[in-house]
Amino acid sequence: MKDSRIFIRMSGLGGQGVVTAAHIIGVAAVKDAKYALVNPFFGAEKRLAPTESYVRISSEKIYDRGEVNYPDVIMIFHPHVITMGKSYTMPFYQGIRENGTIIINSDEAVAFSDEDIAAFKKKRLSLYFVPATKTAMSISGTALATNIVMVGMFVGITKTIAEESLRESIAERFGAKKFVASGSTAALDDAIKKKYAKIEQLLESNFKAVSEAIKLSSAIKSVI
Amino acid sequence: MSKRITEMCPALNDAMPTEYRELVENGPWLGDKTVKDLGTFKELLEEHPLCAGCNLALSLKIILSSLPNPADTIIVGSTGCSSLGFMQVGIHNIHSLFGNQNAVATGVKRVLSMRFPDKKKDVVVMAGDGATADIGLDMTIHSWFRGEKITTIMFDNELYANTGGQESGMTPAGRVAYMAPLGKKFPKINLFEIAKTSGCHYAVLLTTANTVRLGACVKKAILLARDVGPTYVQIHTPCPTNLKIPPEESIKVAKDSEKERYAFNEYVSEAAKSFLENTGNKK
Amino acid sequence: MSKKNPLTEKPLDYMLFKAKREKQFITGSEAVREAVRRANIDIAISYPITPQSETMHLVGDLFAEGYVPEYFRGENEFAVMSQVAGAAMAGARVFTATCGPGTMRAFEVFPMWSGSRLPVVCSFMTRGINAPLTIQPDTIEMAFLLETGMIMLHCETARDIYDFNLAAFIIAEEKDVHIPVGVFMDGFFVTHTRELVDIITEDVCLPKYNPQAAPVPTIDMETPPARLMRDPFVMKSNFVSYVAHASWQQEVRAAAARSKKHIKKYLGELIEIENPAAPTIIVASGTAVSQAREAIKLAKEENIDVGLIKVKVVRPFPKDEIVAALSKAKKIIIPEFNIAGWLAKEVAAVLPDNGRIVATPRVYGGMTMPPEILLEDIKQAVRKQTQ
Structure with missing residues (x-):
């Protein structure tokens, strides 16, 4: 496509907030006066099962829907997606466009085969390992904030979305009543809300996680 | 419905069939009729295409003469012999599919309660044993x-009966029928007991042999459904055609069953009992 | 009966064309909720099945908020559709939704809705049909529903979902129509996808359904009852019974045909045509239209001229419109999200010289249809055409 499209594919484990992360990025893009289309992968809602979410962002109207086969950005929320094949596409980077970006939540580098590394190089990809869960634990005291850190890393690395729009989107997602979450997402929402006496505290913690992620991301270099 | 709505428009009076005029002028609209009054008023159903000696036809006649408020009663039927009779009944009735009668009735009742909060609209399901206890069992019980x-x-x-005499869940064990050529392998479904434990406030097991009692029980069941909750009436209506009973003996067959599996049995919940006491309708 | 509906009644044309709207970033399921909120319905009956469930949860919220007076969960889809029938017979405006296996479970009821002339509106969040077990998007259930007598509208976007669902109630209730309307939306592809939708922001809703104006008597004992006949024709083998059933089936189909003028008034033409002079034209419905739009863009970058026909109304089938729009096309590509290719069959059945049809790609089992794949099929069709 010759327009300004950015297609994102996010893979993780059920319960990690992959769907919520996609939602936050999509809403933020709309706040940036762009077109966005967000959808989850269509599976039953199960904890720790493979889960995927897709965001399409463009300055022009987007018609394409369904899973993203040719992503510009791939976000991996858990190394098991790669090492245990908890992914709907094998290998996980299948279809990625040239000059694409891969962001993997892992404290240490995942060992890739020579074949994989050759593929990364051929497509001139950037690949970042980010300690999202670790950061979530240290800032928010809960692994449930992993998705928020991942969103921050995405914004810090790709600069696709204005930070302010991201904050507004997060505020809407956790603060406003307007949003409707599906059954099990709603249950997780309640779990996380219990950790914070007030929604303000949750928002504050999420804002802090995002800021920290963006700050950290500037120091993280592509390993390719 | 207002009792007045059944009054004939004078301009149409001579254009309408005699039967209809009679129904308007002398139908059981006030709901004060009992079996004993049969012959003194124009019945809601007088002709039907059911077989000679049909116990279903007899019980239908008795039920229609015992409605506590026919002017505001809706019947929901099902497929089967009974569906042949409903179309000639002089009150609104529905036949939609086979087995879904209690589901349709649920929709009708919910909406009529909403649309007419100040009126009592009685919704009465009438269906055969196949419709109620086999193909429609889940919808019967869930209602x-x-x-x-x-x-x-x-x-x-x-x-x-309408399909020629096949075994149903209500067929007694051992009886030979179509689709049970070696005799039925499991006992008659005890829907009466199921009704008691599934939320019915009134359940009664009876036959066509005692018509006065049948009429009284139907009236009671409808009154209790109106104010207390679900009610169930199970009537033994032996089929002269499929069971090869001479028409004149079909009531006797029903009567004989009262000595065994169809002994009169009536269940009234505590809530229903106190309702009957409070309304002076203890009988 | 819960709280009073806080909205003011306005006619459908006001709702669709005049009422103020605002862009909201919502899912297709939420678009259904917003349509139902303003549809002034009397009752909604639900039963869970993925991907429909979320929609009826949201309609449940409307019940809790007071926009829907009555709502409950039935015991299975056959029962729910029967409860819906009872509610409609008793004079209510009813809404329900189902999909895939639920549609199949309820199947016997759909022709009964049409035959009983019930103006029920049902949303179908299309999904595959077992076995093997699947919950993924697939439009195969529409193939089964084609001959149920109901009007069938197929949504491409969440905006379509909003407008079609709102209009469906009024189209269904028109006196010369009065048959059910199925509003079809591709499960997940639109129901679970968040996009920008123009939503009415004024406090307005449709006028209440008037059962007294229905062309068939409402079963409420408010109109004088009558013995319908002395000797019923049902199940009698005689000429009158044959004719009664045959003519009634014709009448149900005629009612669907009469709905065309109402559909045009409220939702525009039954098909939408873009670039009709192109030698190659894609005919599609549902989200296959969206994928076609992307493929057409890709084709344009390679200087291949491709037109598009979006089939919004599947029943009554827009035969004349499609035949006219394709009169000059050399190649006709029909991409579908099902294995049967029911749309291709429908088009082939009415089109003179139907060898022009290329009935691909077909995606089934739940995958998306990448525009790149569709582009390949376009290129192949064009190559054959020039050979």
């Missing part, structure tokens, strides 16, 4: 679980 204020009446001829 009871939900506490729908409808009356379910089963015409139990203990087989599928």
Whole structure:
């Protein structure tokens, strides 16, 4: 496509907030006066099962829907997606466009085969390992904030979305009543809300996680 | 419905069939009729295409003469012999599919309660044993679980009569029928007991042999459904055609069953009892 | 009966064309909720099945908020559709939704809705049909529903979902129509996808359904009852019974045909045509239209001229419109999200010289249809055409 499209594919484990992360990025893009289309992968809602979410962002109207086969950005929320094949596409980077970006939540580098590394190089990809869960634990005291850190890393690395729009989107997602979450997402929402006496505290913690992620991301270099 | 709505428009009076004029002028609209009054008023159903000696036809006649408020009663039927009779009944009735009668009745009752909050609209389901206890069993029981204020009446001829006499869940064990050529392998479904434990406030097991009692029980079941909760009436209606009973003996067959599986049995819940006491309708 | 509906009644044309709207970033399921909120319905009956469930949860919220007076969960889809029938017979405006296996479970009821002339509106969040077990998007259930007598509208976007669902109630209730309307939306592809939708922001809703104006008597004992006949024709083998059933089936189909003028008034033409002079034209419905739009863009970058026909109304089938729009096309590509290719069959059945049809790609089992794949099929069709 010759327009300004950015297609994102996010893979993780059920319960990690992959769907919520996609939602936050999509809403933020709309706040940036762009077109966005967000959808989850269509599976039953199960904890720790493979889960995927897709965001399409463009300055022009987007018609394409369904899973993203040719992503510009791939976000991996858990190394098991790669090492245990908890992914709907094998290998996980299948279809990625040239000059694409891969962001993997892992404290240490995942060992890739020579074949994989050759593929990364051929497509001139950037690949970042980010300690999202670790950061979530240290800032928010809960692994449930992993998705928020991942969103921050995405914004810090790709600069696709204005930070302010991201904050507004997060505020809407956790603060406003307007949003409707599906059954099990709603249950997780309640779990996380219990950790914070007030929604303000949750928002504050999420804002802090995002800021920290963006700050950290500037120091993280592509390993390719 | 207002009792007045059945009054004939004078301009149409001579254009309408005699039968209809009679129904308007002398129908059982006030709901004060009992079996004993039969012959003194124009019945809601006088002709029907059911077989000679049909116990279902007899019980239908008795039920229609015992409605506490026919001017505001809706019948929901099902496929089977009974569906042949409903179209000539002089009140609104529905036939939609086979087995879904209690589900349709649920929709009707919910909406009529909403549309006419100041009126009592009685919704009465009448269907055979196949419709009630086999193909529609889940919908029968779930309407009871939900506490729908409808009356379910089963015409139990203990087989599928309209399709030629096949075994049903209500057929007694051992009886030979189509689709059970070596005799039925499991006992008659005890829907009466199921009704008691599934939310019905009134359940009664009886036959066509005692018509006065049948009429009184139907009236009671409908009144209780209106104000208390679901009610169930199970009537043994032996089929002369499929059971090869001479028409003149079909009531006797029903009567004989009262000595065994169809002994009169009536269940009244505590809530129903106190309702009957409070309304002076203890009988 | 819960709280009073806080909205003011306005006619459908006001709702669709005049009422103020605002862009909201919502899912297709939420678009259904917003349509139902303003549809002034009397009752909604639900039963869970993925991907429909979310929609009826949201309609449940409307019940809790007071926009829907009555709502409950039935015991299975056959029962729910029967409860819906009872509610409609008793004079209510009813809404329900189902999909895939639920549609199949309820199947016997759909022709009964049409035959009983019930103006029920049902949303179908299309999904595959077992076995093997699947919950993924697939439009195969529409193939089964084609001959049920109901009007069938197929949504491409969440905006379509909003407008079609709102209009469906009024189209269904028109006196010369009065048959059910199925509003079809591709499960997940639109129901679970968040996009920008123009939503009415004024406090307005449709006028209440008037059962007294229905062309068939409402079963409420408010109109004088009558013995319908002395000798019923049902199940009698005689000429009158044959004719009664045959003519009634014709009448149900005629009612669907009469709905065309109402559909045009409220939702525009039954098909939408873009670039009709192109030698190659894609005919599609549902989200296959969206994928076609992307493929057409890709084709344009390679200087291949491709037109598009979006089939919004599947029943009554827009035969004349499609035949006219394709009169000059050399190649006709029909991409579908099902294995049967029911749209291709429908088009082939009415089109003179139907060898022009290329009935691909077909995606089934739940995958998306990448525009790149569709582009390949376009290129192949064009190559054959020039050979």
